[in-house]
Amino acid sequence: MAYCAVVRLAAARGRAGGSACRVSAGALAGFACSNPGRCVISFAAIGDWRVRGVRSRAWLSLGAALVLGCIGVRALAGPVPDYGHDFVVIGDPGNRAVNQAEGRRFFPPYAPEGFSVGRVDYRYRMARTEVTVGQWLEFVNAYAPYYDGSVSSLAFTGDWIVYAGNGSYRAIEGSENFATNMAWRFAARYCNWLHNGKGLEQAAFENGAYDTSTFGQDANGYYTDQRTHNAEALFWIPTLDEWTKAMHWDPAKSDGEGGYWRYPTSSDTAPIIGPPGFGQTNAGSGATYDVGAYSDVMSPWGLFDGSGGEREWLEFAADEGSRYLRGASWALGPPFDEIDRVTPGPPITGSGGFHIVSAIPAPGAPAVLFIIAALNPRSRGGRGLQRWNSRMGEHDETFHHPRRRPLLLHSDAPAGNRERAALHGHQR
Known part of the structure; x- marks a missing residue:
């Protein structure tokens, strides 16, 4: 066998x-x-x-x-559990890619010739909101017995979870429904954990979507992490194509011809910064709110938090030194929401959160599926994109921005922001 x-x-x-x-x-x-x-x-x-x-x-x-x-195929014999995530089906398989008028940085001289972003040839599910502090806390406490790093590492806990003693962690009061941040590697372990039914044995965290035995660095300091999720994964970190489609592609745009919005808010105009009920995003404001707080601002597919909240990890890696992130955050303004703005981040730092992606549950009737795939359609390599990394650094100020700015404690910011600032010294 x-x-x-x-x-x-x-x-x-x-x-x-x-x-x-x-x-x-x-x-x-x-x-x-x-x-x-x-x-x-x-x-x-x-x-x-x-x-x-x-x-x-x-x-x-x-x-x-x-x-x-x-490398590819699974037949899902039953429903894929949601585990508290509100999943939205992203359809319209075979949509076209972003064109140069919609995203110039996806074309030369910023990107290599032939680079393509946004087309997805299959249906998939993406969570309506980013992973929350409460959802992450459950994972942190489940993985804590196997974690051998610093108990105050934001790569593991994010900004809103603190060590409570006796091997357990707690969330800062009032933060449970905020978007959380984490390192890419721990986001991968979270996907493994869900894939394995939230098992509590260590093996449940180490494979399923991503094989963590590949996580390391070579003699040159390059990361050796598995680049794309396993073909049979039930949950994974979104690819660049999946995220771009879910946040920007609108099949009804241009009188039904379909097209991409400039911002992940179903608009070609930058969202207005301000609290819920007055503004459209908290991007760059320093204030933090519950996920989905801007209930009238969403992507064409009904996803929240594409703007603001946390920057979002992608599976996409352009070279051996980083993964990529999309979207603005509470610390970075709406220009980072533009469809062709991506920024790099080492997979070991707590630089972003993510909208988790899931496989489509199978129909009710059992089925037998025999498919042999030469390529995983959800995979996007990246070894040929080192030129893109350097060129975008030359042409796009995105690559010169720090990940974090000091917290701006606005009068309308939740009180938890002040506790977070005191605990973490205003920086992530």
Whole structure:
């Protein structure tokens, strides 16, 4: 019995799909699996597949051997749990990418020739709001027994969670529904944890969406972290395409032709800074509010907090030194909301929050799915984008901005801001 991501079987009795493949004698010339979700199968000519008792004739006439990358497919035999997130389905698969008039920084000289952003060829779900302090606190306390870093590290806790002693953490009063920040690596572990049903064993945090055994640095200081989520992941950090589509693409724009709004507020005009009920965003104000507080300001798909709240981690990595973030935050103003503004951040710093993405639940009836994918359609590599990183640094002031400014304690800011400032010295 060997692990294989290429087949996910929903048994006729309605049980959840398995991830193991049994292949009959003579079908395989060799089988190697370096890590779950990234397998290589070598088939010799023709063979019978037996997958948990289901037999199908596989005519594979490819000469000596056929090598397939088992990197994509899952058949979800039942609903994917929401775990307290309000998910919105992002449809319109095959939408066009951002054009140069809509996002000039996605084109030369800022980006390499042929770079494309925004098109997504599948349906997916994205949480309506950013991950909240309360949701993150549950994760922090679950992972705490395995965490060996500083108890005051904002990469782990974010701004609003503090150590309570005896191995546990608490949220600053009144902050439970604020958007939270964290390091990219801990966001990845959060996705693993949800993927594994919020299990409390350490293995539940270390693989599922992202293999944390890849998290490290080489001799040159480059990060070795897995670049894209596993094909069978149920939850993951959004790709650049997924985030851009969910926040900016409107199928009804331009009299139904579809198009991208400049800002993630269904508008080509920058949102007005001010408290809920008066303004449209807290971007750059220093004040913090509950997620979804600007209830009349949303993306074309009904997502909140694309502007303000926290900057948002993307899965997208342009080089070995950083991941990328999108959107403005309580500390950075609306110019950072522009569709073609992205900023880099090391995956080990608490630089942003995120809207979690989820797989689409399967229909009610069980199904058997056999798909072999040569490429993961949700993956976007990035090794060829080092030029983009440097060029955008030359042309775009985004790359010269600090991640954090001192807190601005406005009179309308929640009292918790003052406690946060005292605890963290006004800086993240």
